[in-house]
Amino acid sequence: MLMANTLQFKQVSRIERVFDIKGSIVKRDVPMKLDTKKTATLKDVNFLKLTNENPRLVNFLKGDITKLNDVLRSDVFFLRSHGVMDFSLLFAIEKFVPESLNIKGECSERTSVQSIYEMLEINSDEI
DSSP states (O other): OOOOOOOOOSOGGGEEEEEEEOSOOTTOOOOOOTTOOTTSEEEHHHHHHHHHHOGGGOOEETTHHHHHHHHHHHHHHHHHHTTOOOOOEEEEEEOOOGGGSOOOSOOEEOOOHHHHHHHHTOOGGGO
16 A cells, blocks of 8 residues: 655644654664754654653644544554554654644643653653
């Protein structure tokens, strides 16, 4: 099965990092250099290292983790029913710009990186 890149950036300048997440740390590290572009696709170990270094790198709006988890469960069920065992989540981190939301008041919920690891069944202690 082939899939085109589904990330559609409105402003590439807001992209902090892009990750291809599989939920494994085996051969899931991209060597990073000082000149590594922010739009370069990194992997699970890079995600774990960067979020350990900067826990504020990942924040979700209220309810996003639940929605993401629901979509992942649905996708896993669909793929399993078609005999597909290998898949990944293409995940981009974008700079938050409050004025880009049409929401007043409390619009964000701090979600810990550990919650993301648990959702993806990644153990951050394995790094």
